[in-house]
Amino acid sequence: MILTVTLNTAVDLTYRVPRLEPHCVHHVHDVTERPGGKGLNVARVLAALGHDTVVTGFAGGRTGEELHALLRTAPGSHRVTDALTAVRGNTRRTVAVVDDTTGDTTQLNEPGPQVSAEEWTAFVTTYERLLPDASAVALCGSMPRGLPVGAYAALVREARVAGVPVLLDTSGEPLLRGLAARPDVVKPNIDELAGITGTSEPLRAAYEARRRGANAVAASLGADGVLLVTPDGAWRAAPPSRLVGNPTGAGDSAVAGLLSGLVEGLPWPDRLARAVALSAATVRAPVAGEFDTATYADLLPRVVVTEQARVG
Amino acid sequence: MILTVTLNTAVDLTYRVPRLEPHCVHHVHDVTERPGGKGLNVARVLAALGHDTVVTGFAGGRTGEELHALLRTAPGSHRVTDALTAVRGNTRRTVAVVDDTTGDTTQLNEPGPQVSAEEWTAFVTTYERLLPDASAVALCGSMPRGLPVGAYAALVREARVAGVPVLLDTSGEPLLRGLAARPDVVKPNIDELAGITGTSEPLRAAYEARRRGANAVAASLGADGVLLVTPDGAWRAAPPSRLVGNPTGAGDSAVAGLLSGLVEGLPWPDRLARAVALSAATVRAPVAGEFDTATYADLLPRVVVTEQARVG
Incomplete structure (x- = not known):
């Protein structure tokens, strides 16, 4: 199985x-309710x-119970095992208000629970139990409030000790600390990458992130696709044409593409093509965060992957 | 006990x-959650x-469970007995987004459940069981979707048959139908009253609503207070000074004032003064929908009640 962590x-x-x-x-004329959070x-x-x-x-309070119930009934739930750790605080809601006239979305995000040291310890115990499989x-x-800024770095180290490939998708200080723990892949977007490396040129910034500890860097460039820098070379891939749609969840689909390619033993350029095709099929899907399987099957063979010159 | 119905x-x-x-x-930096609905x-x-x-x-779904839980823990819950009838659909959420900069509120109301004929029948059975006490x-x-437009009229008739004084606070067609069933008191605001009587002059409109079946009409005039027209005379009452604050729940506080005055056997002008003082203390309260007890005690003796000339 593949383990995903959503703090x-x-x-x-x-x-x-x-x-x-x-x-x-x-x-409000239409309400949809889904399990949320990147992982x-x-x-x-x-x-x-x-x-x-x-x-x-973590999951807690009545909204936490709601989250457990949504996980039981969501599409594909027979392949998703719920191992969320209980917290006292309430799991946050996020409300996306979609304007029918403009198609634009206004987002309201609740703050989420404060996590105690005991709850963090209980989570780490669960994580350690799950890692070997x-x-x-x-x-x-x-990260929710209350966690040490080095929480992700600690989880990266645990995975490496257990010999399990680990991908980190976060931003800011937790990403910077996480890099030092040497994750197998990081997937920042270009702004997040610039924020931690001080370099806005994508290829240079990705090499800098590798220098700081990541084995491979997959930097999402929005509509321009994804740049992947690895020990074996660097590639850039983009969908065959510009896409119009809702980018919600496109980054999470890219992570799923990279991870599934990794566990299937695909070469780097094929993982990258999968990440880009899944991202694009998510942008094009009528429901935010879903991916359109027909679009994915259509795009996958047509994603253009080009090798990049090495830097430094 | 006093029974309140919130469909x-x-x-x-x-x-x-x-x-x-x-x-x-x-x-969102602050989230509060309360049991909602006028009753x-x-x-x-x-x-x-x-x-x-x-x-x-009615209460249903996970949000219905949340509502039951909120009723158990809300202030004064030891005096509030939960006899909500189960429905299959989800109880609606309402989201009030308060802008710290302007103090203004943007409201998002979910549609609420569709109620079936069987669920309505189950509710009526509960209502009939509770009425004698x-x-x-x-x-x-x-009203939620699925109910007959004459639902309130039927509930008014049941109360009259049981000999229980009944106050109706709704609008539009349900109010119009309800009037014909001869409720003891209706509490429309001036716009609702104009909508059903075709008359925007408050006193004339209130007399017209009496002619259509209401024994007494308490019409809320916003900052101008409340106009009360009864078989025994007509009065108008307003707070001693203009109030600044949040009017959310002020109408519900007025209903509580009228009803408590009724069961305590107060004369009409005293019920009216209580309704106005409670309304004003709600506008002034820091939390939307709560009333400020000190403001209430201060305002009650200072509410100015003036008798109105009879019309027609």
């Missing part, structure tokens, strides 16, 4: 309104690709 | 954000005034 899980609500106007009353999105895509996954992280682990997203 | 209950969420900007991501607000105020209440209506009953708020 800051959520219940994701999507509200459709005819038009969002501040300081007015709106009748849970990654697990959903992995499940759709046929991989068994275990999800861990994992073929790979993804550490995904922001 | 369209809710879980009310209040989100505080530094500034609401459409199409941006917002970090539940009325019961909370009645409980604070020392009256035992029973709340009924009630000293008064309040029928409050909008």
Whole structure:
């Protein structure tokens, strides 16, 4: 199985309104409710690709119970095992308000629980118990309040001790600390990469992130695709044409592409092509965060992968 | 006990954000969660005034469970008995987004469940069981989808058959139908009253509503207070000075004032003064929908009640 960690899980609500106007009353005509948080999105895509996954992280309060219930009924749930650790605080909700008129989304994110030292210790125990059965682990997203800034770095080190390939997808100081623990792959977007390396040129920044400890760096460049820098070479890949759609979850689909390619033993350029095709099929899907399987099958053979010159 | 009926209950969420900007991501820094729907607000105020209440209506799904849990822990819950009837659909959430910069509120209301004929019948059975023990009953708020438009009229008739004084606080067609069933009191605001009577002049409109079946009409005039037209005379009352604050729940506090005055056998002008003082103390309270007990005690003796000339 593939293990995904989501420290800051959520219940994701999507509200459709005819038009969002501040300081007015709106009748929401459509409500959807999904398990949320990056690692849970990654697990959903992995499940759709046929991989068994275990999800861990934190869940608490009534919204935590709601999250457990949503995980039991979500598409592909027979391939997703719920191993979330209990916390006292309430799991956060996120509300995405979609304006029918403009198609734009306004996002409201609750703060999420404060996690205690005891709860963190209980989580680490669960993580250590799950690691030996994992073929790979993804550490995904922001951190709830109360955790040490080096939490991800500690989880990266545990995975390396257990000999399990580890991908880290976070930002800021937790990413910077995590790099030093030498993860197998990091997947920052170009802004996150610039933030930690001080370099906005993608290829230079990716090499700098490798120098700081990552074995491989997959940097998402938005509509321009993904840049991958590894010990064996560097490649860039993009979808065959510009895509119009909703980018929500595209990064999580890319993580699922990289991870599934890793456990299937695919060469780097093939993992990259899969990540880009899954991302693009997510942007194009009618429901935010889902990927369109027909679009994925159509795009995968047409993703253009080009080798990049080495730097430094 | 006083019985309150809330057919369209809710879980009310209040989100505080530094500034609401459409199409941006917002970090909510404060979340409050309360039992919602007009009849539940009325019961909370009645409980604070020392009256035992029973709340009924519908609750369903995970949000319904959340509502039951909130009722158990809300202030004054020892005086509020939960007799909500189960429905299959999910109880709606309402989200009030308060902008710290302007103080304004943007409201997002979920649609709420569709209620089946069987569920309506089950509710009516509960209502009939509770009525004989009630000293008064309040029928409050909008109706969920699936109910007959004459639902409130039927509940008014049941109360009259049981000899229990009944107050109706709704709008539009359900109010119009309800009037014909001859409720003891209706509490429309001036716009709702104009909508059903075709008359925007408050006193004329209130007399017209009496002619259509209401024994007494308490019309809320916003900052101008409340107009009360009864078989024994007509009065108008307003707080001693203009109030600045949040009007959320002020109408529900007025209903609690009228009902508590009724069961305590107060004369009409005293019930009116209580309704106005409670309303004003709700506008002034720091938390939306709560009333400030000190403000209430201060305002009650200073509410100015003036008799109105009879019309027609």
